[in-house]
Amino acid sequence: MKEFDPITYVEDDGQTTPEIGLWGIKKYRLFGAYCNIFTTGMKYKWKQRVYIDLFAGAGCARIRKENKIVHTSALIAAKVPDKFTKYIICEEKEENFHALKNRFINENCDLNCEFIFGDSNKNVEKIINAIPADGTLSFCFVDPFSLNIEFETIRKIAATRKVDFLILLALQMDANRNLVYYIDEESDKIDKFIGNKNWREPFLNAEVSKKDFIKYLAEAYDNNMRSIGYKVNPNLKFKIENTVNTPIYYLAFYSKSDVGNDFYTKVEKMQNNQGKLF
Ligand SMILES: C[S@@+](CC[C@H](N)C(=O)[O-])C[C@H]1O[C@@H](n2cnc3c(N)ncnc32)[C@H](O)[C@@H]1O
Structure with a gap:
């Protein structure tokens, strides 16, 4: 595998640059390392290697309090040594x-790109149609702020094409904080996130304690992925903590193949061995 440092610091270009926490760096390191191992490892195995970013952001982000600007997911994926084919x-x-x-233009990213504007949950057919049908393995990064990725979106993409997923499960920063609100029948966010309208019952019947909400959702997600043919390894969830070591989300990996799971295991190990955030 070729050397690749996913963390690229850039000057302020005057364009929209959302703020992120310092722990975002850890996410980009893991994500970038996976893109690198995927594009190199699959180069001679799959004619087409496609990158899908459902929540792409602005291409750059400013690290809060540090006043440093870094490339974010889409530009990191664009910079891997062996490029994705689309x-x-x-x-x-x-x-x-x-x-x-x-930023794609200014960075001279001379790549096969299709930009899709709008809500990815609503644009799912357009997204599927953009994926080449034959000889394609895709890597789909799902990086929402909260739990606003509908399981139906994942299910539809997975049903029509061969896709590995890296999904940010905002279980601590959204689910846990907002359980009281989500239990309220008027919120359908969790219903859509795990594709199940009856998820409240075990909590209301006291079969599951509210303190186990995160575990419950993580297991429900794994079961959903299993039900659509993914080889789920519950350990392939990389915990991201903030600067005071409070867990805020998981980066959960799902593949139908052992090769994908092995790649992610390697990447997780590399990050853990690195033992430093920056
Ligand atoms: C957490 S940011 C992720 C940015 C980027 N992936 C990164 O590496 O930092 C989430 C992005 O998704 C966008 N977004 C939120 N909901 C969306 C949706 N339903 N469909 C598409 N984009 C969405 C937001 O505007 C925001 O730019």
């Missing part, structure tokens, strides 16, 4: 979408 980049916020497209 990039499908989705974003719903107009200013982020434009900044991202401009």
Whole structure:
């Protein structure tokens, strides 16, 4: 595998640059390492290696309090030494979408790119149609702020194409904080996240304690992925903590193949051995 440092610091280009916490660096290291092992390892195995970013952002982010700007997911994926054969980049916020497209141009990313504007949950058919049908293995990064990825979106993409997923499960920063609100029948966010309207029952019947909400959702997610043919290894969830060591989310990996799971295991080990955030 070729050397690749996913962390690229850049100057302020005057375009929209969302703020992130320092722990975002850890996410980008793991994500970038996976892109690198995927594109190199699959280069001679799959004619087409496609990158799908369902929540792409603006291409760059400013690290809060540090005043440093780094490349984020889509530009990191664009910079791997062995390129993906196609990039499908989705974003719903107009200013982020434009900044991202401009940055692809300014960085001279001469790549096969398709940019899809709007809500990825609603654009799922467009996204599927953008994936080449034959000889394709895709890597789909799902990086929402909260639990606003509908399981139906994942299910539809997985049903029509061969896709490995890296999914940010915002279980601590969203689910746990907002359980009281989500238990309220009026919120359908969890219903859509795990594709089950009856998830409240075990909590209301006291069969599952509210303190086990995160575990419950993580298991429900794994079971969902299993039910659509993924070889789920519950350990392939990389915990990201903030600067005071409070867990905030998991980066959960799902593949139908042992090769994908082995790659992610290697990447997780590399990150753990590195033992440093930056
Ligand atoms: C946490 S940021 C992730 C940014 C980027 N992936 C990164 O590496 O930092 C989530 C991004 O998804 C966008 N977004 C939120 N909901 C979306 C949706 N339903 N469909 C597409 N994009 C969405 C937001 O505007 C935001 O730019």
